Amino acid sequence: MQVNASSDGHPDLELSDTELSEFGAGTGLTLTEDVRRRQIIDATISAIAELGYVKTSFARIVERAGLSSTRMVSYHFAGKSDLVQATLGTIVDRQDTFVGERLGGEQDLRRLLLGQLRAEVAFLATHPQESTALVEIGTHAATADDADVSAQVVHAIRVGRFERLLAQGTRHGVFRECDPQIMALTMRQAIDGVVLRLRQQPSLDLDACGRELADLFDRAVRAE
Amino acid sequence: MQVNASSDGHPDLELSDTELSEFGAGTGLTLTEDVRRRQIIDATISAIAELGYVKTSFARIVERAGLSSTRMVSYHFAGKSDLVQATLGTIVDRQDTFVGERLGGEQDLRRLLLGQLRAEVAFLATHPQESTALVEIGTHAATADDADVSAQVVHAIRVGRFERLLAQGTRHGVFRECDPQIMALTMRQAIDGVVLRLRQQPSLDLDACGRELADLFDRAVRAE
Amino acid sequence: MQVNASSDGHPDLELSDTELSEFGAGTGLTLTEDVRRRQIIDATISAIAELGYVKTSFARIVERAGLSSTRMVSYHFAGKSDLVQATLGTIVDRQDTFVGERLGGEQDLRRLLLGQLRAEVAFLATHPQESTALVEIGTHAATADDADVSAQVVHAIRVGRFERLLAQGTRHGVFRECDPQIMALTMRQAIDGVVLRLRQQPSLDLDACGRELADLFDRAVRAE
Amino acid sequence: MQVNASSDGHPDLELSDTELSEFGAGTGLTLTEDVRRRQIIDATISAIAELGYVKTSFARIVERAGLSSTRMVSYHFAGKSDLVQATLGTIVDRQDTFVGERLGGEQDLRRLLLGQLRAEVAFLATHPQESTALVEIGTHAATADDADVSAQVVHAIRVGRFERLLAQGTRHGVFRECDPQIMALTMRQAIDGVVLRLRQQPSLDLDACGRELADLFDRAVRAE
DNA sequence: CATGAATGAGCCTTCATTCAT
DNA sequence: CATGAATGAAGGCTCATTCAT
Numbered sequence: 020m021q022v023n024a025s026s027d028g029h030p031d032l033e034l035s036d037t038e039l040s041e042f043g044a045g046t047g048l049t050l051t052e053d054v055r056r057r058q059i060i061d062a063t064i065s066a067i068a069e070l071g072y073v074k075t076s077f078a079r080i081v082e083r084a085g086l087s088s089t090r091m092v093s094y095h096f097a098g099k100s101d102l103v104q105a106t107l108g109t110i111v112d113r114q115d116t117f118v119g120e121r122l123g124g125e126q127d128l129r130r131l132l133l134g135q136l137r138a139e140v141a142f143l144a145t146h147p148q149e150s151t152a153l154v155e156i157g158t159h160a161a162t163a164d165d166a167d168v169s170a171q172v173v174h175a176i177r178v179g180r181f182e183r184l185l186a187q188g189t190r191h192g193v194f195r196e197c198d199p200q201i202m203a204l205t206m207r208q209a210i211d212g213v214v215l216r217l218r219q220q221p222s223l224d225l226d227a228c229g230r231e232l233a234d235l236f237d238r239a240v241r242a243e
Numbered sequence: 244m245q246v247n248a249s250s251d252g253h254p255d256l257e258l259s260d261t262e263l264s265e266f267g268a269g270t271g272l273t274l275t276e277d278v279r280r281r282q283i284i285d286a287t288i289s290a291i292a293e294l295g296y297v298k299t300s301f302a303r304i305v306e307r308a309g310l311s312s313t314r315m316v317s318y319h320f321a322g323k324s325d326l327v328q329a330t331l332g333t334i335v336d337r338q339d340t341f342v343g344e345r346l347g348g349e350q351d352l353r354r355l356l357l358g359q360l361r362a363e364v365a366f367l368a369t370h371p372q373e374s375t376a377l378v379e380i381g382t383h384a385a386t387a388d389d390a391d392v393s394a395q396v397v398h399a400i401r402v403g404r405f406e407r408l409l410a411q412g413t414r415h416g417v418f419r420e421c422d423p424q425i426m427a428l429t430m431r432q433a434i435d436g437v438v439l440r441l442r443q444q445p446s447l448d449l450d451a452c453g454r455e456l457a458d459l460f461d462r463a464v465r466a467e
Numbered sequence: 468m469q470v471n472a473s474s475d476g477h478p479d480l481e482l483s484d485t486e487l488s489e490f491g492a493g494t495g496l497t498l499t500e501d502v503r504r505r506q507i508i509d510a511t512i513s514a515i516a517e518l519g520y521v522k523t524s525f526a527r528i529v530e531r532a533g534l535s536s537t538r539m540v541s542y543h544f545a546g547k548s549d550l551v552q553a554t555l556g557t558i559v560d561r562q563d564t565f566v567g568e569r570l571g572g573e574q575d576l577r578r579l580l581l582g583q584l585r586a587e588v589a590f591l592a593t594h595p596q597e598s599t600a601l602v603e604i605g606t607h608a609a610t611a612d613d614a615d616v617s618a619q620v621v622h623a624i625r626v627g628r629f630e631r632l633l634a635q636g637t638r639h640g641v642f643r644e645c646d647p648q649i650m651a652l653t654m655r656q657a658i659d660g661v662v663l664r665l666r667q668q669p670s671l672d673l674d675a676c677g678r679e680l681a682d683l684f685d686r687a688v689r690a691e
Numbered sequence: 692m693q694v695n696a697s698s699d700g701h702p703d704l705e706l707s708d709t710e711l712s713e714f715g716a717g718t719g720l721t722l723t724e725d726v727r728r729r730q731i732i733d734a735t736i737s738a739i740a741e742l743g744y745v746k747t748s749f750a751r752i753v754e755r756a757g758l759s760s761t762r763m764v765s766y767h768f769a770g771k772s773d774l775v776q777a778t779l780g781t782i783v784d785r786q787d788t789f790v791g792e793r794l795g796g797e798q799d800l801r802r803l804l805l806g807q808l809r810a811e812v813a814f815l816a817t818h819p820q821e822s823t824a825l826v827e828i829g830t831h832a833a834t835a836d837d838a839d840v841s842a843q844v845v846h847a848i849r850v851g852r853f854e855r856l857l858a859q860g861t862r863h864g865v866f867r868e869c870d871p872q873i874m875a876l877t878m879r880q881a882i883d884g885v886v887l888r889l890r891q892q893p894s895l896d897l898d899a900c901g902r903e904l905a906d907l908f909d910r911a912v913r914a915e
Numbered sequence: 916c917a918t919g920a921a922t923g924a925g926c927c928t929t930c931a932t933t934c935a936t
Numbered sequence: 937c938a939t940g941a942a943t944g945a946a947g948g949c950t951c952a953t954t955c956a957t
Contacts, residue, residue, distance in 0.1 A: 055937090071386030073297050076930065089931080090939060099931065158382050161439050162295030170443060201455045204440055208432035215385050216428055219394060231425045239459045273920045273956070300947065314922060317949060503916090519834030521745050524951065537952080538918060547952065606830050609887050610743030618891060649903045652888055656880035663833050664876055667842060679873045687907045721935070721941045748926065762943055765928065 056095050056105070058084050063106045068148035072155040103167040107156050110149045111176055117142045128188040132240070133233040135180065139210050140229035147217065153177075154214045178207045185240065194240040206236060280319050280329065282308055287330045292372035296379040327391040331380050334373045335400055341366045352412040356464070357457040359404065363434050364453035371441065377401075378438045405430045409464065418464040430460060504543050504553070506532050511554045516596035520603040551615040555604050558597045559624055565590045576636040580688070581681040583628065587658050588677035595665065601625075602662045626655045633688065642688040654684060728767050728777065730756050735778045740820035744827040775839040779828050782821045783848055789814045800860040804912070805905040807852065811882050812901035819889065825849075826886045850879045857912065866912040878908060 062084035066075040077089035077099070086092075096102040121138040125131050143150040160166045160173045181203035188194035213228050274282070286308035290299040301313035301323070310316075320326040345362040349355050367374040384390045384397045405427035412418035437452050510532035514523040525537035525547070534540075544550040569586040573579050591598040608621045629651035636642035661676050722730070734756035738747040749761035749771070758764075768774040793810040797803050815822040832838045832845045853875035860866035885900050 071383075073383065073386060077932095078929080088939070088941095090941095093932065094938070155386070159295075159297065161442065162297065162379070174443065197459070198451070198455050200440075201437075201452055202459065204436040205429070205433040205456070205459065208436035209429040212428040212432035213425075216424075218385065219398070227422070228425055231422050232429070235421070235426065235429065235463045239463045276919075279920085301949095302946080310921095312922065313948080314924095314950095315920095318921070323948065519831075521831065521834060525953095526950080536918065536920095538920095538954095541953065542917065603834070607743075607745070609890065610745065610827070622891065645907070646899070646903050648888075649885070649900055650907065652884040653877070653881040653904070653907060656884035657877040660876045660880035661873075664872075666833065667846070675870070676873060679870050680877070683869070683874065683877065683911045687911045724940075727941085749928095750925080758942095760943065761927080762929095762945095763941095766942070771927065 053095070055091075057109075059086075059092055059095055059102070060106050060109050063102060064110065064148050064152045067106070067155050068151040072159045100167040103156060106152065107168055107173065107176075110153045110156075113146065113149055114139070114142050114153070117146070128184060128191060128193045129237075129241070132181070132184045132188065132194075133237055135184065136206060136210065136236060137229040137233050140213060140225055140232065143210070143214055143217065144225040150214050151218070154211045157211070178203045181206045188240070192242060195242045197240065202236075202240060206232075209235070276319070279315075281333075283310075283316055283319055283326070284330050284333050287326060288334065288372050288376045291330070291379050292375040296383045324391040327380060330376065331392055331397065334377045334380075337370065337373055338363070338366050338377070341370070352408060352415060352417045353461075353465070356405070356408045356412065356418075357461055359408065360430060360434065360460060361453040361457050364437060364449055364456065367434070367438055367441065368449040374438050375442065378435045381435070402427050402431045412464070416466060419466045421464065426460075426464060430456075433459070501543070503539075505557075507534075507540055507543060507550070508554050508557050511550060512558065512596050512600045515554070515600040515603050520607045548615040551604060554600070555616055555621065555624075558601045558604075561594065561597055562587070562590050562601070565594070576632060576639060576641045577685075577689070580629070580632045580636065580642075581685055583632065584654060584658065584684060585677040585681050588661060588673055588680065591658070591662055591665065592673040598662050599666070602659045605659070626651050629654045636688070640690060643690045645688065650684075650688060654680075657683070724767065727763075729781075731758075731764055731767055731774070732778050732781050735774060736782065736820050736824045739778070739827050740823040744831045772839040775828060778824065779840055779845065782825045782828075785818065785821055786811070786814050786825070789818070800856060800863060800865045801909075801913070804853070804856045804860065804866075805909055807856065808878060808882065808908060809901040809905050812885060812897055812904065815882070815886055815889065816897040822886050823890065826883045829883070850875050853878045860912070864914060867914045869912065874908075874912060878904075881907070 059080065062080045063075065066079045066083055070079060077092045080092060081087070081089050084091075092102060096105065118135060118138040121141065122131065122134050125134055156168065157173045157177060160168045161170045182199045185194060185197070185199035185202050189196060189199065209232055213223070213225070213232070217223050217225070283304065286304045287299065290303045290307055294303060301316045305311070305313050305315055308315075316326065320329065342359060342362040345365065346355065346358050349358055380392065381397045381401060384392045384394045386394075406423045409418060409421070409423035409426055413420060413423065433456055437447070437449070437456070441447050441449070507528065510528045511523065514527045514531055518527060525540045528540060529535070529537050532539075540550060544553065566583060566586040569589065570579065570582050573582055604616065605621045605625060608616045609618045626648075630647045633642060633645070633647035633650050637644060637647065657680055661671070661673070661680070665671050665673070731752065734752045735747065738751045738755055742751060749764045753759070753761050753763055756763075764774060768777065790807060790810040793813065794803065794806050797806055828840065829845045829849060832840045832842045834842075854871045857866060857869070857871035857874050861868060861871065881904050885895070885897070885904070889895050889897070
């Protein structure tokens with residue numbers, strides 16, 4: 020994955036889906052993933068999901084992974100930044116796989132957009148920890164210059180797909196004229212809002228949420 | 244701002260909005276309690292906005308306020324939690340005042356809802372630091388059980404108004420049937436998304452954003 | 468009261484009962500005691516009794532006294548040391564008065580010694596806070612060179628009486644030959660032990676304790 | 692030392708008594724965990740003995756141990772509480788060993804009781820720092836609810852043995868009928884009193900003290 | 916007689932990282 | 937491949953005291 024390389028016009032948020040799904044592999048991981056790395060990453064996901072990004076430290080991670088010392092983490096990852104990046108990549112991969120299976124070879128742009136929305140909410144239902152961790156990482160990446168992962172990257176990954184679908188749909192007359200950046204961002208934020216809500220209200224009916232959001236944005240984008 | 248109600252007027256932050264910001268750095272003067280608190284709160288807002296919630300410490304705050312030691316902060320506030328709470332209250336007050344002036348005595352529910360949306364985006368244009376800090380505080384309040392401010396409180400403040408307007412509008416047939424919780428949450432998240440976006444793209448046309456969001460949600464909620 | 472001046476032979480622990488009871492007055496207090504000082508001292512006693520010497524700070528004291536700021540304490544007392552000294556004096560005065568009334572004009576040395584023992588335990592029953600605070604102050608005075616009150620002074624006050632009675636009794640053949648220092652110290656510690664025990668076992672039968680201790684030391688000191 | 696039982700053998704302090712005290716200051720060497728812990732504990736004992744419990748901080752401890760930073764302490768111990776607990780355990784172990792050697796296989800209850808008394812005073816003569824630190828820890832454990840070590844535990848350790856010997860002796864008719872709690876507590880306090888006294892009067896003849904106390908309690912408990 | 920404001924030093928703890936095997 | 941040991945920096949907080957009215 021190359022963050023700054025893009026195939027066509029848009030400023031700096033253009034990453035093909037193929038490139039994006041390679042994100043998790045960037046540090047040398049292959050299909051025969053290092054078991055230790057995976058163990059640590061899973062512990063990181065659970066820690067971030069349950070403690071929040073801020074309270075997640077090497078100490079908390081090794082506790083969950085049942086490792087002997089924090090040295091284990093810094094041995095397998097270059098640093099905190101690297102660990103977060105790898106964790107982010109892993110989550111994105113899993114979500115991509117999940118969503119990809121759901122969408123199949125769907126070609127209709129409208130069904131593709133709304134399907135993406137609902138699939139991401141469905142992913143939240145089956146992978147609450149990954150989803151929560153993803154939002155946490157995204158949120159904190161946005162904060163500081165020396166953040167552990169680039170805000171640009173996370174944003175591109177998480178908003179880009181919606182943006183491309185919208186722009187394409189508008190060009191084909193499927194969707195009305197609108198600012199795809201704002202609309203995509205709102206979609207992203209809407210899903211993340213559900214993630215946040217789920218924390219305070221674990222009984223939340225996610226299926227209904229998915230339908231509600233799909234309906235909401237269907238009305239918001241459809242050509243008149 | 245009152246935490247449990249929808250009306251205005253925060254218990255201990257009722258200072259007039261006259262300018263106090265010129266009380267600057269390291270004068271050595273002993274200021275009156277209220278002025279000092281305000282000075283510290285303003286430094287806190289700017290610190291959170293620029294550094295993010297996590298990197299904002301007493302040390303960073305006193306640097307910005309030009310105070311002698313971090314002791315100054317813990318002298319005027321019971322603790323970090325108290326400071327954050329007071330900061331939150333101050334920001335919400337300022338936003339309430341701003342939005343209140345914009346909306347005037349507007350009675351029409353639709354114009355009230357869309358006006359609230361656009362006014363909050365307008366507030367972001369004139370008060371970017373307050374807006375950013377507000378999102379940061381809200382985000383981190385959602386994280387941990389022992390957060391400095393209650394997630395419930397922040398959520399109620401920031402989402403409640405939209406939710407009430409939506410429920411009311413639906414009852415009166417102005418808006419279509421929809422889940423007011425999800426819709427209100429999405430509005431909240433949409434605005435916060437713009438705040439986040441502004442950080443990476445300071446040239447963002449906020450006026451256009453406001454219109455875009457108003458249009459988006461107008462389509463999403465209007466009775467058919 | 469003059470700590471170092473003594474009327475007769477023993478090294479540095481000789482203070483007449485009269486001198487001792489003036490201890491509390493040494494800082495200018497008269498019968499028409501300053502109300503504020505008394506208020507602060509009482510708050511100090513209760514704080515030390517309930518929180519322990521270590522956790523007792525100006526902040527805790529003003530809380531209990533309902534005063535506005537710690538400045539109130541440092542205004543009425545030269546410093547922490549002065550406050551502790553005055554508190555110690557007040558407690559010793561109260562105990563002296565209590566014990567004095569109990570012993571009346573008793574002349575018999577054995578009854579005087581055992582009566583002192585039992586009276587001090589009785590004081591503990593009616594004045595648990597004063598007693599606890601007294602032990603706390605005594606204990607912590609013994610610790611460091613720059614302690615708030617001189618260990619010598621506290622020791623002289625609290626052990627001296629027993630020592631003099633013992634020495635006198637031995638001279639008159641009422642008590643057996645023994646080291647009056649060790650014996651007096653043990654008496655002091657025995658009573659203090661009851662104070663400590665009372666904390667963990669508030670249901671303790673203090674009357675029985677008093678009898679038990681009196682019996683114990685009666686056997687320990689009586690001439691054979 | 693086992694907290695809940697009367698026998699010996701502390702769970703994690705079973706290091707042999709071979710001399711390790713020459714592992715001195717700032718060698719820069721990385722020592723094995725156990726040795727480092729012992730070094731820190733010894734520094735803690737000396738600090739508490741000389742400065743008192745209250746003034747003993749991580750900073751004072753690392754000074755004495757010649758370590759580079761306070762981080763060294765929190766690296767080897769879970770926290771202050773853990774350090775105090777380990778220190779307490781170490782001291783009790785040393786005293787148990789010392790007293791055990793002195794008493795040998797003594798079976799006679801009276802000689803066992805008085806021997807215990809004298810052996811503890813003898814321990815004070817050879818291990819003044821341990822003894823002083825022990826009293827300091829015990830005193831401060833008794834104070835607050837969130838003390839570093841439980842008052843119950845310390846009391847059980849330090850008074851329990853006397854109490855059991857007394858109860859047993861009374862059952863066998865060796866000692867008179869008396870309240871074993873009060874009597875044991877008084878013995879404990881008597882020995883602690885000598886510890887306190889030694890601070891102010893280092894020339895104290897501890898051998899004489901031991902004899903005096905043994906005589907005192909022999910008279911106090913013997914069957915008539 | 917009383918008060919508010921300010922202060923520097925110290926506390927224990929947690930952090931991610933580096934140095935050695 | 938794995939580990940133990942060590943580290944400096946920073947965190948929020950409490951302390952008794954002093955400076956001004």
